[in-house]
Amino acid sequence: MSSSSGQPELNLHAMETEGANPASAQIDQMSALEIVQIMNAEDARVALAVQQELPQIARAVEESAKRLRQGGRLIYLGAGTSGRLGILDASECPPTFSTPPELVIGLIAGGPPAILKAVEGAEDNPEGGKADLQQLHLEARDVVVGIAASGRTPYVLGAVAYAREVGALTVGLACNSQTPLHSTVDIMIALVVGPEIVSGSTRLKAGTAQKMALNMLSTGVMILLGKTYGNQMVDVHASNYKLQRRASKIVQTIAGIEQEQADALLAQCDGETKTAIVVARAHVSPQEARQQLAAHQQVLRATLAALQAE
Template structure:
């Protein structure tokens, strides 16, 4: 099949950097298993540098996201294929890690939930579907929509971003090619240029790795700004299993100097609320007072402790 131009007049897909042939892997089918993984590893080594070059844009994004989330806004990821799955992955890991509500950070994928495990490749061609997803969420001006598309030209994502802009939501794009429609449409473009993939056009490789790294930074950086950590401890962790219960106990022990048995008992007394337990353990107040003080200081533990100790 010939490489036809995009129906909206965009250049043929072969013009994209992520779709060009990588000279380092043109003979990958002749390589030994060790040579294959060495070649893949050499390409992956380029990803961190590509992300490093866009750190200022990522920092700008987390500051803007945090500002809107303080006003009650949501962080919404939207993408197709690998890009959509990565957004869903990042969103799904925030509630247990940072204690966010399930609807605070949302991942949407072209084709719906079935596409998380099964390829529904034609679903990405509908800009109307992207808009409809956000309409169902009743998008508001305090929300942030992050469009994820290695090519920067996925219709599903572009339709969502166009609608998000019409609702005055903050728009961010994560793209791995220059001068894309997505880059031109969003408020904050994040463009890690990873170059040609080891397997031509397989953007689940370097592009996907770069997207995952950027998403990690967006959610983690935003959560840090919102006071979801104390130092590097995840003090809003929700202890939903044994491992997380042990993690919460360890956090309380380090922050208060209590032993494991005392920390565990304190967590039970505070309904598993790690921040509350730390305030109680450090300042010897009741859980009710601890909760009141945390609420008065935007639930930021460090600020609360400093204010109560002054």
């Protein structure tokens, strides 16, 4: 059934995110403390909703890592808050894991202007999502994550449908059960957090749940790709003073050396944390360290193990 606008009929009564939350029915008569107490209590439900979907999130992590090992990209796509959360997660990958900007990409309905200000109607255009992916020259080895709290945003549905045509892995991230997105993607993550304290304001619990899942997805993928050693971010891109100090601390910790020596090694290795660690632990040149890392798919633990076995 379609509405007069040509879009599928939207039954708000059937959507968990649009329900009326009884806990906040009188919220306009409450004190500031009571308001934030209710919000805090509702937010406590978010982690439980995410917990229910851990198997699906883990599957998305594993399958995405496989694609990225083959040269694929991780592409987030959404409208409004959902789109902004994808862009936020994508933008944090280069400084944290030294990934090239084109490896993890965030797209939003309406383009860059929509990051700061709503672009009316952009989310209602399924062809817009398809066009944005076409501009990226989407390939079968890529991963497309459609983010839509409602699970029925036309921009997202159009993009995901096109991604499946291309053969890309498709992942859905929604906060309602049994949505159109469920039947469109390869892996569905449904974070059902229930009604918001302000009905329909999905920047609240739904947004928090989406952020948690995206944290797990990108971080899990990067860990599987060897971007950490233990819990140390050994691929950190030292682009500012804080990150330079962090890189030095990581080299000190893993190589068992003092700060002065770690700083000198990082300078010698062009700021490459992994390279500096291999030089310190295996007593090789920076060039040899880079060659060894490349031979072991940039996985530091495997590189050190191989060098120590020689």
